Amino acid sequence: MNIAKIISGTILGQDVTTEECEILSSAVTQRSLTKGEVLFDEGTKDETLYLLVSGKLEVVKVLSNDKTIHIDTLKEGSMTGELSFIDGNTHTMRLIAKKECEVLMLHKDAFEELVEKEPMLTYHVMRSILRYSHVMQRKINAKYLEMHRMVQNQYTAQY
Template identity: 30%
Template sequence: MSIPVLDALDQDTRTRLIRAGNRRRFTRNEVVFHEGDPAETLYLLITGHVCVRVTTPMGDTAILAVLGSGSTFGELALLSSDQPRAATVAALDSVETLVLARDQFTRLRHEFPGVDRFLVDLLAGYIRQLDMRLIEARYVPVGKRVLRQVLELSRIYGDGSRGTVIPLTQETLAGLAGSTRATTNQTLRSAATSGLITLDRGRVRIEDPVTLARRAK
C-alpha cells in the first residue's frame, strides 16, 4: 500500500494504523459520502480515482478536486464530531479505500504518540492545498490554470509522460480550473494545435509534457 502520508510513521505504528482500518470498494460513479452527511471517517485511497464536488448557492455542482491513489480525504472528521461533510466524494472508476473511524483513530493516538504526526501532516497538506488554490485563483491567468490542471491530472492518471491519458471531460477540467467551458475549450484547442496534447471525446492525451509545463508557468 503506497500512502505517502504514512511515511512519517515508524513501521510498527504504520502497521497498527493500517490494521485498524477497514477496506471498502466502490464502483464507478458510486458516491463514497454526500455533502451534509455525518463526518465520522477518514479515507485513504489505495487504488482508483475520486472527485470532490460541492453544491453552489445557485444549485450548480462544482468540482473541487480529483484525487488518485495515495491520497486521503475526509481528514476533518478526525477533529470534530459535530461537523457534517463539506463536500460529496464520488468514484470516477473502480476504487479501493482504507477507512479509519474517528474512535479507532482516537484510540491509536493514545497508544501510539507517533499517530499525532500523521494527523499533523494530513492537516498541513490540507492547508497547503487551500493556500495554493487561493493564490492560483487570484493571481494566475485562467488559461494557465487550465494547463496546470492538465499537468497535475497527468501525474494523477500516470507519470506525466508522453502518452498519458486523462479520461475527463472538458467540463470537468473547466470546473477544476475555475474556468468556463468555452475558455477551457479554447485553451485546450490551442495546446492541441501546438502539438502539446491530443483531444478526444471525454479525454486528453499528453504529447509534449516539457513544452506543456513551460507554457503553464
C-alpha cells in the same frame, strides 16, 4: 494485500514509520467503490479519514439536485475527510468514484483507541493531516489568486 505497505504509499505514509503503518493497518477498514458510487455526500457526518488506495475520486460541490461544480480530482495516495475526522463536522463536498476505487478508512473511534497506547503514532497522523491541509490551503490560495488576476485583467481590459 499488505495494508501496512499500502498505507506507507499514501500521503499519510510520509509521516508515519513502518512500525506505525503496521499498527494502523489493524485499525483501518477497506471499502471498494464502483464507478459513479458516492464515497460521502455533502452534509453527512462520519468522522472517518479516507486514504485513496486506487482509482480516482471526483470532488464536487452540489448546487441543486441536477447541478454540481467540479472542484478537484483526487488520485491514488490522497487523503480526504480529514476535517470531519478531526472536528466532527459534516462534509462540505460530495466525493464520487470516477472509476473503480479502493479506500482505506480510519474511523475516529478506532484512532482514539490508539492515543494512549501509541502517542507518537497519533502525533504523526495529526502532523500528516495538518501538512496535507497546508498543501490544500496553498492550492486554494493559488486558484484564488489566479481567479483574481483573471477578473482584474478582464476589468482592466474593459476600461
